[in-house]
Amino acid sequence: MNQTATTEQAGTGAQLELVDVVKQYAGQKAPAVGGLSLTVEPGETVMFVGPSGCGKTTSLKMINRLIEPDSGRILIDGEDITAHDPTRLRRSIGYVIQGGGLLPHMTVADNVGLVPGLLHWERDRTAERVDELLDMVGLDPHVYRDRFPKELSGGQQQRVGVARGLAADPPIVLMDEPFGAVDPITRQRLQDELMSIQEELRKTIVCVTHDIDEAIKLGDRILILQEGAHIAQYDAPETILASPADDFVADFIGSGSKLKQLTLQRVGELGLSHPQTCRVGEPVAEVVPRVEAAGERSVVVLDERDRPREWLFLRTLAQHRTVPAPGHALQTVVDHRSTLSDALDAMLVSSHGGAMVTGARDRYLGVISYDTVTAHIQGLQKEAL
Numbered sequence: 001m002n003q004t005a006t007t008e009q010a011g012t013g014a015q016l017e018l019v020d021v022v023k024q025y026a027g028q029k030a031p032a033v034g035g036l037s038l039t040v041e042p043g044e045t046v047m048f049v050g051p052s053g054c055g056k057t058t059s060l061k062m063i064n065r066l067i068e069p070d071s072g073r074i075l076i077d078g079e080d081i082t083a084h085d086p087t088r089l090r091r092s093i094g095y096v097i098q099g100g101g102l103l104p105h106m107t108v109a110d111n112v113g114l115v116p117g118l119l120h121w122e123r124d125r126t127a128e129r130v131d132e133l134l135d136m137v138g139l140d141p142h143v144y145r146d147r148f149p150k151e152l153s154g155g156q157q158q159r160v161g162v163a164r165g166l167a168a169d170p171p172i173v174l175m176d177e178p179f180g181a182v183d184p185i186t187r188q189r190l191q192d193e194l195m196s197i198q199e200e201l202r203k204t205i206v207c208v209t210h211d212i213d214e215a216i217k218l219g220d221r222i223l224i225l226q227e228g229a230h231i232a233q234y235d236a237p238e239t240i241l242a243s244p245a246d247d248f249v250a251d252f253i254g255s256g257s258k259l260k261q262l263t264l265q266r267v268g269e270l271g272l273s274h275p276q277t278c279r280v281g282e283p284v285a286e287v288v289p290r291v292e293a294a295g296e297r298s299v300v301v302l303d304e305r306d307r308p309r310e311w312l313f314l315r316t317l318a319q320h321r322t323v324p325a326p327g328h329a330l331q332t333v334v335d336h337r338s339t340l341s342d343a344l345d346a347m348l349v350s351s352h353g354g355a356m357v358t359g360a361r362d363r364y365l366g367v368i369s370y371d372t373v374t375a376h377i378q379g380l381q382k383e384a385l
């Protein structure tokens with residue numbers, strides 16, 4: 001394990017239980033949430049999906065009492081939190097919203113350190129935690145901690161929002177359409193990052209989304225709700241795809257569920273190849289013979305923290321004396337927990353017929369080739385016949 005992960009290892013998730021929770025807004029004929037009961041196990045990620053207005057957000061916000069339930073009980077590790085002081089409760093549950101919800105007049109560090117500050121953490125401890133979290137969500141603390149939200153891209157703001165939700169190491173994190181406001185490629189990167197963070201932290205995460213593919217990708221279980229927050233199905237994605245409980249669920253997940261298997265299959269489950277690598281700053285005169293001796297025409301460039309920075313043809317590399325550090329962001333990198341459909345997207349912009357694959361903290365693991373993915377898809381298609 002890496003050196004910065006020590007403080008989070010204790011922070012595993014708590015069990016969350018809703019028992020017959022009801023909410024009816026004034027002036028509404030029927031309850032928005034008409035008696036919802038469910039259990040989320042410690043460390044589990046549960047995705048809430050369902051048609052617009054079915055009560056997803058209301059259900060989520062009752063968990064941290066941003067909305068007060070009319071009746072029912074909400075238990076964290078068996079303890080009824082409806083009796084708790086709501087402000088204290090909200091500090092103990094992480095909350096991530098669309099766009100990040102950052103306070104514009106506060107720096108990135110102050111935004112992330114907000115809840116630790118309210119909990120009276122020592123300043124040094126907060127500062128250390130802020131840097132650790134920025135690093136975890138893929139933002140270099142030295143570059144970003146003193147910036148203001150308006151100096152960040154939408155994806156970066158959302159990353160800060162995720163860091164803020166995790167700052168006080170809460171056992172439960174609620175997310176409301178966390179990646180709804182960013183473009184598809186950024187969204188995919190953020191989803192990948194969340195998966196690798198979750199692999200490390202095992203928080204209990206409840207996340208509302210409109211996107212069934214996102215639910216399939218991120219969820220250990222998916223809660224499909226009908227109007228009034230009535231449960232249509234609550235199961236693992238594989239089960240929902242293979243055996244939808246009824247026509248409502250079948251319609252909701254849509255056609256092409258074989259294709260959705262692609263959304264389920266992870267890059268890390270297929271074989272990776274291991275082409276030659278080199279380091280930023282290494283003399284090109286040493287790299288080229290090594291790569292040529294291996295019979296290869298290109299080389300993966302890693303930085304000092306083992307992160308892939310570039311995938312270069314030798315003819316391009318030969319124009320330099322030392323291996324250069326590219327300034328641009330890479331499109332052809334996928335997390336090992338990314339889905340095959342994400343990998344295919346990344347490969348479409350690659351001239352190497354593949355994508356570089358990373359593990360925890362963006363460390364390089366190997367390369368997945370277009371041929372491996374297409375052979376796998378053909379296998380799936382044969383099985384489906």
Ligand SMILES: Nc1ncnc2c1ncn2[C@@H]1O[C@H](COP(=O)(O)OP(=O)(O)OP(=O)(O)O)[C@@H](O)[C@H]1O
Pocket residue numbers: 025026028032050051052053054055056057058059
């Ligand atoms: N403050 C409110 N006052 C009155 N009715 C409300 C209020 N908030 C939500 N509702 C109603 O309660 C029902 C559930 O709303 P909720 O926002 O929980 O649904 P949702 O599934 O999250 O919807 P969406 O997917 O569109 O965000 C809807 O009929 C909505 O119109």
